[in-house]
Structures are given as C-alpha cells and as structure tokens.
Amino acid sequence: xxxxxxxxxxxxxxxxxxxxxxxxxxxxxxxxxxxxxxxxxxxxxxxxxxxxxxxxxxxxxxxxxxxxxxxxxxxxxxxxxxxxxxxxxxxxxxxxxxxxxxxxxxxxxxxxxxxxxxxxxxxxxxxxxxxxxxxxxxxxxxxxxxxxxxxxxxxxxxxxxxxxxxxxxxxxxxxxxxxxxxxxxxxxxxxxxxxxxxxxxxxxxxxxxxxxxxxxxxxxxxxxxxxxxxxxxxxxxxxxxxxxxxxxxxxxxxxxxxxxxxxxxxxxxxxxxxxxxxxxxxxxxxxxxxxxxxxxxxxxxxxxxxxxxxxxxxxxxxxxxxxxxxxxxxxxxxxxxxxxxxxxxxxxxxxxxxxxxxxxxxxxxxxxxxxxxxxxxxxxxxxxxxxxxxxxxxxxxxxxxxxxxxxxxxxxxxxxxxxxxxxxxxxxxxxxxxxxxxxxxxxxxxxxxxxxxxxxxxxxxxxxxxxx
Amino acid sequence: xxxxxxxxxxxxxxxxxxxxxxxxxxxxxxxxxxxxxxxxxxxxxxxxxxxxxxxxxxxxxxxxxxxxxxxxxxxxxxxxxxxxxxxxxxxxxxxxxxxxxxxxxxxxxxxxxxxxxxxxxxxxxxxxxxxxxxxxxxxxxxxxxxxxxxxxxxxxxxxxxxxxxxxxxxxxxxxxxxxxxxxxxxxxxxxxxxxxxxxxxxxxxxxxxxxxxxxxxxxxxxxxxxxxxxxxxxxxxxxxxxxxxxxxxxxxxxxxxxxxxxxxxxxxxxxxxxxxxxxxxxxxxxxxxxxxxxxxxxxxxxxxxxxxxxxxxxxxxxxxxxxxxxxxxxxxxxxxxxxxxxxxxxxxxxxxxxxxxxxxxxxxxxxxxxxxxxxxxxxxxxxxxxxxxxxxxxxxxxxxxxxxxxxxxxxxxxxxxxxxxxxxxxxxxxxxxxxxxxxxxxxxxxxxxxxxxxxxxxxxxxxxxxxx
Numbered sequence: 001x002x003x004x005x006x007x008x009x010x011x012x013x014x015x016x017x018x019x020x021x022x023x024x025x026x027x028x029x030x031x032x033x034x035x036x037x038x039x040x041x042x043x044x045x046x047x048x049x050x051x052x053x054x055x056x057x058x059x060x061x062x063x064x065x066x067x068x069x070x071x072x073x074x075x076x077x078x079x080x081x082x083x084x085x086x087x088x089x090x091x092x093x094x095x096x097x098x099x100x101x102x103x104x105x106x107x108x109x110x111x112x113x114x115x116x117x118x119x120x121x122x123x124x125x126x127x128x129x130x131x132x133x134x135x136x137x138x139x140x141x142x143x144x145x146x147x148x149x150x151x152x153x154x155x156x157x158x159x160x161x162x163x164x165x166x167x168x169x170x171x172x173x174x175x176x177x178x179x180x181x182x183x184x185x186x187x188x189x190x191x192x193x194x195x196x197x198x199x200x201x202x203x204x205x206x207x208x209x210x211x212x213x214x215x216x217x218x219x220x221x222x223x224x225x226x227x228x229x230x231x232x233x234x235x236x237x238x239x240x241x242x243x244x245x246x247x248x249x250x251x252x253x254x255x256x257x258x259x260x261x262x263x264x265x266x267x268x269x270x271x272x273x274x275x276x277x278x279x280x281x282x283x284x285x286x287x288x289x290x291x292x293x294x295x296x297x298x299x300x301x302x303x304x305x306x307x308x309x310x311x312x313x314x315x316x317x318x319x320x321x322x323x324x325x326x327x328x329x330x331x332x333x334x335x336x337x338x339x340x341x342x343x344x345x346x347x348x349x350x351x352x353x354x355x356x357x358x359x360x361x362x363x364x365x366x367x368x369x370x371x372x373x374x375x376x377x378x379x380x381x382x383x384x385x386x387x388x389x390x391x392x393x394x395x396x397x398x399x400x401x402x403x404x405x406x407x408x409x410x411x412x413x414x415x416x417x418x419x420x421x422x423x424x425x426x427x428x429x430x431x432x433x434x435x436x437x438x439x440x441x442x443x444x445x446x447x448x449x450x451x452x453x454x455x456x457x458x459x460x461x462x463x464x465x466x467x468x
Numbered sequence: 469x470x471x472x473x474x475x476x477x478x479x480x481x482x483x484x485x486x487x488x489x490x491x492x493x494x495x496x497x498x499x500x501x502x503x504x505x506x507x508x509x510x511x512x513x514x515x516x517x518x519x520x521x522x523x524x525x526x527x528x529x530x531x532x533x534x535x536x537x538x539x540x541x542x543x544x545x546x547x548x549x550x551x552x553x554x555x556x557x558x559x560x561x562x563x564x565x566x567x568x569x570x571x572x573x574x575x576x577x578x579x580x581x582x583x584x585x586x587x588x589x590x591x592x593x594x595x596x597x598x599x600x601x602x603x604x605x606x607x608x609x610x611x612x613x614x615x616x617x618x619x620x621x622x623x624x625x626x627x628x629x630x631x632x633x634x635x636x637x638x639x640x641x642x643x644x645x646x647x648x649x650x651x652x653x654x655x656x657x658x659x660x661x662x663x664x665x666x667x668x669x670x671x672x673x674x675x676x677x678x679x680x681x682x683x684x685x686x687x688x689x690x691x692x693x694x695x696x697x698x699x700x701x702x703x704x705x706x707x708x709x710x711x712x713x714x715x716x717x718x719x720x721x722x723x724x725x726x727x728x729x730x731x732x733x734x735x736x737x738x739x740x741x742x743x744x745x746x747x748x749x750x751x752x753x754x755x756x757x758x759x760x761x762x763x764x765x766x767x768x769x770x771x772x773x774x775x776x777x778x779x780x781x782x783x784x785x786x787x788x789x790x791x792x793x794x795x796x797x798x799x800x801x802x803x804x805x806x807x808x809x810x811x812x813x814x815x816x817x818x819x820x821x822x823x824x825x826x827x828x829x830x831x832x833x834x835x836x837x838x839x840x841x842x843x844x845x846x847x848x849x850x851x852x853x854x855x856x857x858x859x860x861x862x863x864x865x866x867x868x869x870x871x872x873x874x875x876x877x878x879x880x881x882x883x884x885x886x887x888x889x890x891x892x893x894x895x896x897x898x899x900x901x902x903x904x905x906x907x908x909x910x911x912x913x914x915x916x917x918x919x920x921x922x923x924x925x926x927x928x929x930x931x932x933x934x935x936x
Contacts, residue, residue, distance in 0.1 A: 105820040107711055128714065150657040161655050163664075164632065168884075177908040183886035185816045186848045187629055189618040189668050190886045190893055190904055191931055192913050196631075196664035200657050217714040243575055246596065246685040246757070289714070290761050348653045352573040380654045416636075418651035418658045425658060436658055440645040444919065445660050451915040463659055 004088065005045050009066060013048060013090075016058040021096075023047040032091045035076040035083045036137075037428055038343060042084040044071060044091025051096045053170065053178060053209045060207065061176035063090060063457050070174075071459050072203040074113065074145035077137040079333075079344055080426030082149060082202040086461045094144055097209060102127050108167065108184060109213045113144020120213075130218040132159030135422070136330040144208050150200030152422030154251040154329070157379030158287075159216075161422060163199045170210035171198055174453040184212050197448070202424050203459040205452040222250065222287035223294045224322045225301070228278040228311035232256060235280040236355035238305045239378045242284070243351065245304040247297050251285035252379030254354075259332045259375040259386075266335035270324045275311055282378065283329055332375050333384070341389035341397070343428075345405060349417030351381040360411045361385055368404035369396060382421035409435045425463045433465045442468045472556065473513050477534060481516060481558075484526040489564075491515040500559045503544040503551045504605075505896055506811060510552040512539060512559025519564045521638065521646060521677045528675065529644035531558060531925050538642075539927050540671040542581065542613035545605040547801075547812055548894030550617060550670040554929045562612055565677060570595050576635065576652060577681045581612020588681075598686040600627030603890070604798040612676055618668035620890030622719040622797070625847030626755075627684075629890060631667045638678035639666055642921040652680050665916070670892050671927040673920040690718060690755035691762045692790045693769070696746040696779035700724060703748040704823035706773045707846045710752070711819065713772040715765050719753035720847030722822075727800045727843040727854075734803035738792045743779055750846065751797055800843050801852070809857035809865070811896075813873060817885030819849040828879045829853055836872035837864060850889035877903045893931045901933045910936045 005013075013022055023029065024046055033043030050056045063070045069089030076083050085091050097112030100120065104127050109120060117131075117138040124131045134153035135141055141151070147169070152161040168182040181195040182188050188195075198205060229235035235254055242249060255263075257279050264270060282305075286297045302313065316322040336342055349357050358374060361383075365372045370392060376384040385408065389397050409419055409432050418436050419429055433442060446464055449456070473481075481490055491497065492514055501511030518524045531538045537557030544551050553559050565580030568588065572595050577588060585599075585606040592599045602621035603609055609619070615637070620629040636650040649663040650656050656663075666673060697703035703722055710717060723731075725747050732738060750773075754765045770781065784790040804810055817825050826842060829851075833840045838860060844852040853876065857865050877887050877900050886904050887897055901910060914932055917924070 103818075104712065105708055106818040108818065150655075150661075152655050152657075156655060160632075163661070164628075173908070179906065179909045179912075181909075183816070183881075183904070184818050184884040185850075185886055185889065186819070187618075187620050187624060187816050187845075187850050187889035188886055189620075189814070189888045189890050191668075191901060192673075192916050193618075193631070193664050193668055194909070194912065196661050200659075200661055205660075217711065217716060240573055243685065244572065248685060290758065290764070293758050293761055296758070346657075348651070348655050350571075350574040350576065350652050351654070377655075382653075382655050413651070416652040418653055418656055420657045421653065421655035422657050433659060436651070438647065440641070441647045441649075441662070444647075444662065447919040448660050448916070451912065451919060 005068065009068065010046065012062055013046070013059065016062070017048055017050050017055050021049040021051065032073055032093060033085060035078040035081065037079055037081040040081055040084055042086045044085035045088040047091045047093055049093045049096055053172060056172045056207055056209055057176040057178055059090065059092065060172055060174055064175050064455055067455050067457055069457055069460050072207045074142040074148070075140050077141040078145060078149060078424065078426065079346070080420065080424040081428045082424050082426035082462060084427050086427060092207065102129065107215045109215055111143060111211055113142060113147070113208050113211060115143045117141050117143055117146055124215050125218055128218055129215040131165065131213065131215055133162050133165060136333060143211055147199055147208055147211055148201065148203050149424040150422065152377060152380065152382065154253055154377060156377060157252050158248050158250045163196060165213045166195055166199050166211065167214055168212040169195055169198050169208050171206035171208055173206050174455065174458045186214060200424065202426055202462055204449060204462055205458065219287045220289050221291050221294055222285055223298045224283070224285045224316040224325060225298065226314040226325060227282045227284060227305055228274060229280045229282065230277050230309040230311065232280040233355040233359060234308045235282050236358050236378065238282060238308050239354055240352045241304045242301055245300050247286065247300055249284050249379060250287040251283065253283040253329055253376070254378035254383070255281045255283065255329065255332065255375040256373055258373040260328065262335040262339060262373065263328045263332045266331055266338060267328060270328050278311055283325060336373055336386045336388070343387045343401065345385040345387070345408060346382070346420040346423040347385055347408065347412045347417060348380065348382040348421030349412055349415040351379065353415040353417065354378055354381055354383065357383060357412065357415060361408055364404050364407045364411070368400040370401055370404060380421060381417065406432060406435065427462055430463055431465050439468065473536065477536065478514065480530055481514070481527065484530070485516055485518050485523050489517040489519065500541055500561060501553060503546040503549065505547055505549040508549055508552055510554045512553035513556040515559045515561055517561045517564055521640065524640045524675055524677055525644045525646055527558065527560065528640055528642055532643050532923055535923050535925055537925055537928050540675045542610040542616070543608050545609040546613060546617060546892065546894065547814070548888065548892040549896045550892050550894035550930060552895050554895060560675065570597065575683045577683055579611060579679055581610060581615070581676050581679060583611045585609050585611055585614055592683050593686055596686055597683040599633065599681065599683055601630050601633060604801060611679055615667055615676055615679055616669065616671050617892040618890065620845060620848065620850065622721055622845060624845060625720050626716050626718045631664060633681045634663055634667050634679065635682055636680040637663055637666050637676050639674035639676055641674050642923065642926045654682060668892065670894055670930055672917060672930055673926065687755045688757050689759050689762055690753055691766050692751070692753045692784040692793060693766065694782040694793060695750045695752060695773055696742060697748045697750065698745050698777040698779065700748040701823040701827060702776045703750050704826050704846065706750060706776050707822055708820045709772045710769055713768050715754065715768055717752050717847060718755040719751065721751040721797055722846035722851070723749045723751065723797065723800065723843040724841055726841040728796065730803040730807060730841065731796045731800045734799055734806060735796060738796050746779055751793060804841050804854045804856070811855045811869065813853040813855070813876060814888040814891035815853055815876065815880045815885060816848065816850045816889030817880055817883040819847065821883040821885065822846055822849055822851065825851060825880065825883060829876055832872050832875045832879070836868040838869055838872060848889060849885065874900060874903065895930055898931055899933050907936065
C-alpha cells in the first residue's frame with residue numbers, strides 16, 4: 001500500500017477534485033485523524049472532500065490503480081475507530097453530500113451520507129413523518145456513519161436500528177464502479193441482499209453516496225418515566241418483566257448510579273434528588289397518538305415493576321423535564337470521558353440475560369482491578385460498559401484490561417450475545433472477533449472483503465482480525 | 469456435475485442417513501420434483517430426509533467431493549421454482565427439522581426450518597406472543613422456506629417481512645462446515661451481516677438448520693373492512709392516502725374485480741353482494757390492544773377514502789366474517805390457477821407508483837394479447853400479476869408473454885421498484901435479472917455464490933441469470 005502520496009498522485013487528485021477541496025496541511029489532517037474512540041490519532045496523508053459521485057468514483061479508480069488506502073470519513077463520532085486512517089492514505093470526507101429530500105408520497109427520505117441524523121429527524125417531523133433511529137450523538141453524527149456502523153439508539157427497542165430503515169444505497173465500489181444495492185421498495189426478494197451487506201460494513205466494502213430510507217407516520221404523544229432501583233440487578237430483571245406485561249416501550253434505558261451521578265455533575269442545569277441507596281435507574285418511554293392508551297401502558301409498567309425494590313417513580317411532566325432526562329442519558333458517555341481515560345465496550349445479549357451480564361462484568365472488573373460504569377439500551381439487551389482507568393497503573397491498563405475485555409466478551413458470547421450491538425468493530429474490537437466467530441466464518445467475511453476490494457484499499461485494517 | 473448418482477454414492481449416503489429416509493422410487497422423486505410454480509416438474513435423482521445437523525453436514529461433504537447438486541426442499545409452496553431440482557441430484561427434504569421452542573423470557577422462537585408458519589404463529593399466540601409474517605400459504609409453508617425466499621404476507625405493511633424477524637441462523641455450508649451467522653440479539657454490529665445475506669438467498673449459499681426469530685407481544689383486537697372502488701386505479705391511489713392520514717394499517721390488500729370474482733366462485737361458503745360496476749377492492753385491517761383507538765383509526769381511514777368513487781364499506785363484524793374475507797383474499801392465487809394455465813409475477817414499486825404500475829400492466833397486456841388478474845399487498849407496493857393463458861395460442865404464450873413480462877419488469881424498475889417483493893427469483897425469473905442489475909452487480913452476486921459454494925453444488929441454476 002502507498003501510505004505516503006507522491007506529488008504525481010496529488011496532481012492526479014487535483015485533476016479530479018478542485019484543489020480547494022484537497023488538504024495536505026497538518027492541522028486538517030490531524031482534525032480528520034481522530035474520532036470519538038478513546039484518544040487515538042491516525043491522520044490521513046491527504047484529506048479530500050469530493051462533491052459528486054463521479055468524483056468519488058474517479059478517486060477510487062486512481063486509488064485502486066496505485067493501491068492507496070482510502071478511508072471514508074463522516075462526522076467522526078464513531079466509538080470503534082472505523083474512520084481512523086490507520087495506514088494513512090486518502091481521508092475521504094463525505095461532508096459535502098448533504099442533499100436531503102423527503103418523499104411524502106412514498107414515506108421515504110433520499111439523501112446524501114452527510115445529513116446529520118437530527119436534521120433528517122426534524123425534516124421528517126415537519127412533514128408529519130418519523131425517522132426513529134436516534135443514536136446518542138444524533139445532533140452531530142451523520143446518516144452515512146449510521147448506515148456504516150448500523151447504529152441504534154434509544155428508540156431501537158420499539159422501532160429497530162438503522163438497518164431496518166435502509167431500503168436502497170448508491171455505492172461507489174473500490175474499483176470506482178457505481179451500483180444501487182437494491183430498490184426503493186419496502187419489500188425485496190430479488191437476489192442477494194447487498195443492501196444489508198453494505199449496512200454495518202464500516203466503510204470497508206464501498207463508499208455510500210446516496211441513502212434511501214423508509215419513514216413512518218409520526219406519533220404525537222409520549223410519556224417518560226424514571227424508575228429508581230435500590231438494586232442494579234433488579235433494574236435489569238425488570239426490563240424483561242415490562243415486555244412480558246405486553247408492553248413495547250419506545251425507549252427502555254438503564255443507567256448505573258455512577259453513570260447518572262457523573263452525568264449530573266457534568267450538566268449544570270439538570271437536578272435530580274436521588275436517595276443514596278439507589279443503585280440504578282430505568283428510563284422508560286411509551287409513545288403513540290392516544291394519551292389514554294399511554295396512561296394505560298404507563299400503569300401496566302408500574303404494575304410490572306412494583307414488586308421490585310424501587311423508590312418513587314418520577315414522571316416527566318413537561319417537555320423541558322423530558323429534554324432534561326434525555327440530555328442526562330445522552331451525556332453519560334461524554335461525562336465519563338471527561339472524568340478519566342476509558343475504554344467503551346458495546347456488549348449485547350438476549351434481553352433476559354442482562355442481569356447475568358451485569359453481575360459478570362462486575363466480577364471480571366474485580367478480578368482484573370478495574371472499575372466499570374454501565375448504562376445503555378437495556379430493552380435491546382445492549383449494555384455499554386465503560387472501563388475507567390482512574391488510578392490504574394499504565395502497565396495494568398495495557399496488560400490487564402485487554403484480558404478483562406476478552407473475558408467480558410467471552411461471557412457475552414456464552415449468553416448467546418455478541419461483541420457489538422451498535423458501535424461496530426472497527427479498529428479497536430477487531431482482535432476480539434475470534435470470540436464471536438470461528439475460522440470458517442471469519443474466512444467468509446474475509447472472502448467478501450476480497451471480492452469487493454481485491455487490493456484491500458478501502459478502510460484497510462478494520463473489522464477483520466489481524467490474524468485469521 | 470453428477471446428476472445421476474452411482475450405486476457407490478447411494479451406499480455412501482446410506483452410511484450417513486438410515487436407508488428408510490433415502491428414496492429412489494419414481495413416485496417420491498416426482499412428488500419432491502415440483503412446487504407451486506406453474507406446472508414445472510424437475511425430480512431429484514434421490515430424495516433424502518436427514519434428521520440432524522451432523523447428517524446434513526456429512527451429506528454436503530460427500531456432495532462437495534463428488535460435485536453432486538443438492539437442492540434444499542421445504543414445503544414446496546414456492547412460486548419461483550426455488551425448490552426444483554433442475555439438474556437432478558440430491559433433493560434434501562428438511563421436513564424432519566420440526567423442533568420449536570418459544571423462549572418467553574426473551575420473546576424469541578428457536579426452531580427447525582420445517583416448522584409450518586402457522587404452527588409458529590399459533591405457538592407464539594398461546595404464550596401471548598406474536599409472529600407477524602403471514603404468507604398466503606401460511607397453513608402449509610415452512611419457516612425455512614420463508615427465510616430462504618424472504619417471504620412477506622399481508623401483515624408486512626405494518627410489521628415487516630421475514631428478514632425483519634430473523635436474528636440468527638445455524639447454517640451448513642456447501643463444504644459441510646457449520647456456522648451460526650449472528651447472535652440471538654436484537655441488535656448486532658459485529659462484522660458483515662451474514663444473517664441477512666442468507667435470508668432470501670433461496671438455498672444457494674447454505675442449508676439452514678436452525679432459525680432464531682424475534683417475537684412481539686400479541687395484539688388483542690383488530691378491525692377489518694372491505695372498501696369497494698368503482699375505479700381500480702382509485703383503489704391504488706387510496707393506498708397512499710391512507711398512510712398520509714397517519715395510519716399504518718396492519719394489512720392493506722388490493723384485489724381487482726376478477727380476483728375477487730374468481731375467489732368467490734372457488735369458495736362455496738363465502739358470499740358477497742358486489743355491484744357490477746365495482747372494479748376493485750381494498751381489504752384494510754388495523755390492529756392493537758385498544759378498541760377505541762381502532763375505531764378512531766377506522767374513521768380516519770374512511771375519511772381518507774371518502775372522496776374517491778367508492779361503494780358502501782363493509783365491516784367484518786364477527787370472527788367468522790373476518791375469516792371469510794381473509795380466506796377469500798388468500799384463495800385468489802389458487803382460484804386463478806384452477807381456471808387457467810398462468811404465470812405469476814411478483815412486482816413491487818414504491819407505494820405511490822402503484823396506480824402507474826397497474827395501468828402500465830394493462831397496456832402491456834393489451835400490446836402482447838394477454839389478460840392479467842392483479843392483486844396483492846398494496847400497502848407495500850407489492851402487486852402480484854397473474855398472467856392468464858386462457859385461449860391464447862401455445863405459440864403466443866411461449867413467444868409473446870416473455871416479451872410482455874420483460875416490459876412489465878422494465879416498467880417496474882423504471883418506477884424504482886424491482887422484480888420480486890416476496891416470492892424470490894428462483895428458476896423462473898433469473899433471466900430477467902439483467903433488468904434490475906448491471907453486470908458489476910451481477911458479478912458481485914456471482915462472486916458471493918462462488919465464495920460460499922465454489923463447486924456450484926448447492927441449488928445450482930437459481931437466482932443468477934444463465935449468462936452474466
């Protein structure tokens with residue numbers, strides 16, 4: 001691979017994209033060299049911001065001939081290092097692909113990958129429509145990144161994840177060819193599902209240039225409640241109980257005490273009076289168009305949790321209170337990050353196994369000497385595990401923590417779960433892939449990569465373990 | 469490929485599966501040599517009914533060494549010829565894989581591929597749970613076939629198709645290796661999505677031996693109404709209007725007059741009084757747990773359609789009436805089949821384009837001299853087009869109809885739709901694939917097939933066109 005680009009290649013790139021969208025300066029390269037994954041920094045050799053599919057295609061053709069690594073870059077909010085240019089080369093920022101069309105007649109959105117998730121949500125909402133996936137970073141992450149990582153969010157428990165909304169993708173392949181993966185239809189049984197193969201492939205198989213999503217009619221009402229539990233594991237147990245009561249909440253979030261405390265410390269304008277003995281909270285939302293139904297569902301939820309050891313349930317009465325609770329939930333990752341060096345794992349298990357997972361993580365943490373702060377989308381069985389460096393020695397952080405992470409993933413897989421629910425594997429989790437998959441499986445994945453990208457130029461060194 | 473099996477191979481097979489599950493007689497082979505696709509008959513050279521994953525694996529290892537075609541066979545209700553042994557070889561009937569477990573704690577079902585779809589639906593229902601996909605053949609088709617073809621059904625409009633429920637698959641690969649494609653989790657961003665690659669791959673990439681599906685809490689109520697339209701195209705137009713009124717019906721079915729008349733003639737015990745001038749019907753269902761909400765939604769639907777030229781809406785008051793209407797809808801295909809030689813196409817377009825598609829199909833039919841009966845899942849933009857031979861000459865049936873079908877598909881694709889919404893491509897549609905996909909795309913599909921099945925032994929001659 002050519003990781004440092006010759007002047008001839010830069011000249012060839014300038015013939016494709018006007019030079020004011022090509023950046024060689026250190027500051028720009030450094031800026032595009034990191035995402036939200038720990039403190040990694042892998043600057044590309046050059047940052048290019050193409051404006052058309054034709055330009056992306058021409059860049060890929062060139063890169064394929066000269067075997068230059070190309071890393072598609074979105075908003076760099078990723079948590080698995082998917083956008084890091086670990087081998088240098090071309091950092092292909094897709095930020096100019098911001099076109100967005102809401103097709104009200106077909107309840108679809110057609111857009112470029114650089115549309116901010118919240119912008120899509122608001123544009124849909126204005127037309128009476130609803131795009132449910134809402135990653136915590138929705139205010140800054142892009143739809144292209146969401147598709148690449150198959151992002152989830154709080155509403156996934158009722159409405160599914162990004163993959164459940166993608167109907168069709170325009171993709172530039174590593175050799176520069178352009179295809180549409182499917183059709184703009186709700187159903188499709190026409191050949192192998194390349195759309196779903198592309199979703200979650202973390203920019204390793206092709207560069208997404210247009211995305212067609214389905215939308216739903218919007219809901220007009222919701223009820224949000226915060227349930228304090230005196231025992232963390234009971235909060236996890238209550239999750240399954242709520243579903244067994246016949247309720248599908250539109251959000252069902254779990255936060256350990258630490259998570260909420262750190263969040264509260266981080267935010268100035270959110271106050272909550274929490275008893276010292278409270279170990280965890282569930283944040284539960286139901287949504288729909290009929291307030292009476294929502295009250296009835298809220299009552300069912302209360303009945304489902306009342307036999308647990310809980311404190312008084314807080315109902316968010318106003319939009320401001322709702323926003324404050326959501327802000328608190330969404331700030332946890334940032335708050336944890338501001339406190340300490342950390343690593344975040346994205347474990348996911350069948351919902352009922354959540355209490356076992358939580359208890360296991362604590363035991364493993366004790367064994368290897370690290371503290372964890374856990375929170376996440378409990379309704380999906382998706383628990384984010386923040387491993388805090390705190391006052392751990394650098395030596396132990398380097399040697400003990402990876403062992404602990406491996407054990408956490410082994411536990412996850414033994415519970416019929418897997419490594420990542422919504423963050424992707426990217427750079428930081430790839431060498432744990434052997435826990436989830438045997439050699440046969442990994443070789444199939446590698447074969448798919450080779451089929452799409454025989455020269456291994458597109459986001460190399462991601463997803464697949466270094467040794468298969 | 470070895471299409472006629474030597475005595476040595478039969479002996480080797482008898483060492484894997486006890487001989488009473490191996491059938492060489494003409495009657496059994498003929499029985500397993502057809503599905504519900506037109507009147508095709510392609511008997512396998514031998515029918516084998518393995519009982520364990522180990523047996524399937526051993527059969528595949530043998531077949532891979534001797535390059536014997538293997539066709540996985542379910543309930544043979546398919547409409548695209550996916551289960552036809554077009555090159556002879558081993559017909560691998562999965563009918564002994566009937567194990568079914570409902571995991572109430574995780575709202576999941578774990579089962580073998582031979583579970584009848586309705587059996588799963590009823591087993592879930594008994595536990596207060598709901599498996600929504602309901603192909604018209606639900607009483608006889610199997611979950612394995614549903615996964616292989618990514619089947620839909622009437623409820624797909626609200627609840628999605630088979631692919632939206634598959635969490636994890638145990639698969640025997642063509643070389644005999646066994647993998648699980650994913651995890652038993654609601655979310656998964658861990659490597660390429662082999663689960664979704666397997667769904668809809670029509671038995672060409674692997675043999676599915678266990679299926680893990682997610683389930684929903686069941687609904688307790690529904691309202692079903694039949695809306696008669698004096699103009700077919702207005703019925704199609706009304707479909708989009710209903711969604712734009714903010715309603716997501718649990719079913720939204722379209723039936724042309726011919727479809728309903730043939731259905732009524734075919735069924736003895738269903739009577740409907742329909743005015744001569746009525747050209748089409750919409751069958752609309754809403755479901756949920758709160759009758760008041762359903763009444764409110766039914767009223768919104770009535771308001772959305774009242775400005776069209778419609779006759780009086782019929783509400784099904786009793787369970788018997790509901791069953792009769794559903795029976796009528798589900799019988800249409802059989803009724804058409806009983807009347808004439810026919811071909812069925814499974815066109816799908818963005819919902820709003822349905823009136824354009826319907827009008828286009830009629831024009832194309834006139835041009836090539838054939839009559840069509842159209843019906844299907846209008847809420848999904850999925851229109852089944854039954855092309856009736858009637859008194860057409862054999863010559864025209866052979867030469868003109870394929871031209872007409874090609875034009876219908878070209879129209880479908882020009883409307884951003886595709887060839888098949890829920891029936892699959894299989895044997896009968898494969899040589900139309902060039903309409904939906906360019907060479908680059910088809911070569912990627914071919915590459916995936918070669919990666920999984922380098923000897924092309926697993927269900928050869930399906931999905932991919934004869935010439936790429």
